[in-house]
Amino acid sequence: MPTVNLTVNGKAVSANVESRTLLVNLLRENLALTGTHVGCDTSQCGACVVHVDGQSVKACTMLAVQADGAKVTTIEGLANGDTLHPMQEAFRDNHGLQCGFCTPGMVMSAVCLVKDRPNITEHEVREGLEGNICRCTGYHNIVQAVLAGAKAMGR
Template sequence: MPTVTMTVNGKKVSGEVEARTLLVQFLRENLHLTGTHVGCDTSQCGACVVHVNGDSAKSCTMLAVQADGADVVTIEGLANGDELHPMQAAFKEHHGLQCGFCTPGMVMSAVDLVKKNPKATEHEIREWLEGNICRCTGYHNIVKAIQHAQQTM
C-alpha cells in the first residue's frame, strides 16, 4: 500500500492507504478529523470541502494519494485555539446554520471565496456556493454571514 505524507492543519502526518482511499476517508478514518463530512459521495453537496494548497477542494472526489505532499486545512484547522476564525464567528452570529451538517463545507468554501474575492457581491456569493447544498436555511443567513465576514477577514 502507498504511504501518503501531507501537512494537515499545520502538522505533518503520514499513513498507509489503499490507492483508492479518498482524502475524506483519510481525514476522518486515519486522522480522526470528523469535522469534514461525507454527504453525498458524489461531489454534489460540498459538505466535504477542505483546502488543499490554499484552494477549496471536495475531498470526497480526491484521492488521498493526490494530496501527497500537500498542505491540507480542514474545518478543525481554521480556529486559532479557542478563538473562532472570523468566518466561523460570522456563521454563529448570523445564524448561518441549522442542523450544521453542511456548515463545515460552507465555511471552508466561503473562506476561499473571500480570499479570492474579498468584495464579492451577494450574487457572486450565491454563485460561489452553488456547489454547496444546505437543506435547512434557504441560504439567506449563510450569505449574510459571508458578507459580514468579508468585512472582518
C-alpha cells in the first residue's frame, strides 16, 4: 500500500492507504478527523469540503495519494483553540446551522469564497455556495452568516 505524507491542521502525518482511498476516508478513518462529512457519492453536496494548499476541495473527489505533500486544513483546524474563526462565529451568531451535518463543508467553502472579498454581495454568496447543499436552513441564515463572516474576516 502506498504511503502518503502530508500536513493536516499544522501537523505532519503519514499513513499507508490503498491507492483507491479517498482523501475524505484518510481524514475520517486513518486520522479520526470526523468533522469532515460524507453526504453523497457524486461530489454534489459539499459536506466534505476541506482546504488543500489554501483552496477549497471536495475531499470525496481527491485520492489520498494526490494529497501527498499537501497542506490540508479541516474544520477541526479552523478555530484557534476555543476561539472560533470569524466565519464560525458568524455562523453561530446568525443561526447559520441546524443539524450541523453540512456545516463543516459549508464553513470551509465560505472561508475560501469570501477571502479578500469583504464586500461580497448576497447574489455572489448564493452563486458561490453552489457546491454545498443544506437541507435544514433554507440558506437564508447561511447567506447572512457568510456576509457577516466576510466583513469580520476583512477587519
